[in-house]
Amino acid sequence: MGKIIVAGLGPGGIDHLPTGTYRILKDKPKLYLRTAKHPITEDFIKEKIQFESFDYLYEQCETFEEVYQSIVEVLLEKAEREKEIVYGVPGHPMVAEKTVEMLLNNKNSSITVEILPAVSCLEAVYAALKIDPTHGLTVVDCLELIDRKIDPSLPLLCVQLYNRRIASDVKLRLIEDYPEEHVIKVVHNAGIAGKERIDKIPLYELDRLRDIDHLTSLYVPALDDDHSSKNLNTSFEGLVEILARLRGPDGCPWDKQQTHESLKRYLIEETYEVIEAIEENDVNKLKEELGDLLLQIVFHARVAEEQGKFNIFEVIEEIKEKLIRRHPHVFGNQVVKDASEVNINWEKIKRKEKRDGPFLDVPRSLPALLRAEKIQKKAAEVGFDWPDIKGVWDKIDEELGELKSAVSMGSFEQQVSELGDLLFSVVNLSRFLKIDPEEALSRTINKFIKRFNYVEKRLKEEGKKPEGTSLEKMDELWDESKKKI
Incomplete structure (x- = not known):
């Protein structure tokens, strides 16, 4: 069993630190800090509070995600060995602290996590900007801004700008929703007496500021109605x-x-x-x-x-x-061999979801060829199918014979019925051949149009029109078109 006490260090010096947290820190032999780049570390040195930071991981790892994962792994290992440790993070532990989120989501049940709250960076920024967040405000970590939806009709506060590279990414993302000249406020060292500063600059200059660091936040005022309407298409x-x-x-x-x-x-x-x-x-x-x-x-x-x-x-x-x-092989633990197995699983899951409906539940509004193909596939799934393609060929011959008989001696309704049977059998053949019947027919139609257009063009060259030309002449030109198209 082990325990990690996560202590919020507030936004500034030791004056922002809750009394209870201060006492715990004084009693512990060592404190682990996510970063020593925080105003309070100078006070810790004066108070003789021993600490060890994870700043070295920021140098070793290529991404912030790797940094946070490494910090969590080290903390869990130390908690197992030392039984109880204290981990200090800037501001409030539950505000824009990825490592704390990862610790709380850790599946290791032998490690417990206790949160010691503190004033977050947000309160300090609110005070610096003199804004009331209850009037409407979107708050986001700069590292997560890229994939977030933004509502420009609300003010936006981006915390933990860190550096100019991140500032550049943030700027490019914001320009998708705001004019480049939109005036923003960059807040430096919020809550730190004598160091707090706010720069008002156009958005396009954001990544040109040279003193961006971990204590920098960005405030983007809401767009007015005029700008919002211009920005609707973004x-x-x-x-x-x-x-x-x-x-x-x-x-x-x-x-x-x-x-x-x-x-x-x-x-x-x-x-x-x-x-x-x-x-x-x-x-x-x-x-x-x-x-x-x-x-x-x-x-x-x-x-x-x-x-x-x-x-x-x-x-x-x-x-x-x-x-x-319907993709348990991607988002779950199921294993599939190939795309055909994916299709089989998809239909199984689909049937389970719609178990109360009829098995041949195919939309009536589908084009007839597509609907026929889907119905045949569904019937085949439960074994109602020819064992091989020979049965399909025989069925086509049978239906063709019945259609000829209906044309010779049957009624119009019989002819319609037998023609439908023949078409249905041909669709079944396309399924066995793994040919899309809709696609095949569409290609033939397009080919016919191109060839007929060729015939019409050749007749026009001779000063003729199709309606005044003999069938023999058009057949001659049709054969000519087949060699070219």
Whole structure:
């Protein structure tokens, strides 16, 4: 059994240190500090409080993550050996202290962690800036800013700027949401008497400051309404906000009239336009069409949000959870051999999630070829399938014979039924051949269009039109086109 007492050291000198914490530090033979680069260490020396810092790890390790992991490993080892140790961190242990978070999440049940609170760097910065965070404020560690969503309508406080390299990364991230000339405040040595200073500079100058260190924080005032509207196009949230405005009281009459039903056709159209851009291998067109498709998804989510059903962020959260749930070989401990095994597991998990629904639960609105293929795959999963491709060929011959018979002697309804049976059998053949029937038919259609366009072009060169040309002549040009296309 071992114990780690994590003591907050406050933002400045020993005057910020709680009395109880001071007594514990005086009683202990040694104190372990995340860093000795803190104003209080001068007081520790005067008070003869022995300490050992982990600053050497900042020199040895390549990343902050490696530094923090190494510190935690050393602390756990020392706690096991010494039974009880004290670990001092700047400010409050629960504010922007990754090592404390890692200690609390440690799975070693033999080590307990006790937290001794203190004034954090935040209180000192609030006092320096003379701001009340309850009026609205986003607080983030500079090292975690890159992956964070930012709401420019709220003030932003970034703590632990550390150095100019991090300042450069922070600047580049902020420029995605703020104008380069937006005036920011850089707070140095908050809470330290005689050293506290605030620089007001435009955002683009942030990484040009030379005295950035571990006691530097950054305050970014909120954008006014004018700037916010100009900045709407810089993020996904901006797109969501644009839709909200278009559907709002002062929005667009057409957008406000749309419903899930009225938008269906546009969703289908945009999907096919994306597919067309992919088939044409046109990257710029694909980028544009993906944007149009994304708009439809956000549009539908906005309509649902207005009805009190769900919003776009719930949509995103649900698909995130589904992807994690259906990829246990990535986010869990399951082992798979190849992509086919992934597909099998995916369908098993999907069936378990929808165990109350019918087995052949395939959307009726899918294109007929795609729906047929999906139904056949599902039936094959439970063994309802031909043992080999010979049975498929025989079935096609059988259905072709029945279609010929229906055409000769049957009713129109019989002909429709038998043609459907034949098409269904051909889709089954494509499945055995591992060919996408939709893709195969689409290629043939495109090929036919290109060849017919060739015939039309050749006729035009001769001053003719298709409607006034004999079938023999068009067949001749068609054969010619087959050699070229």
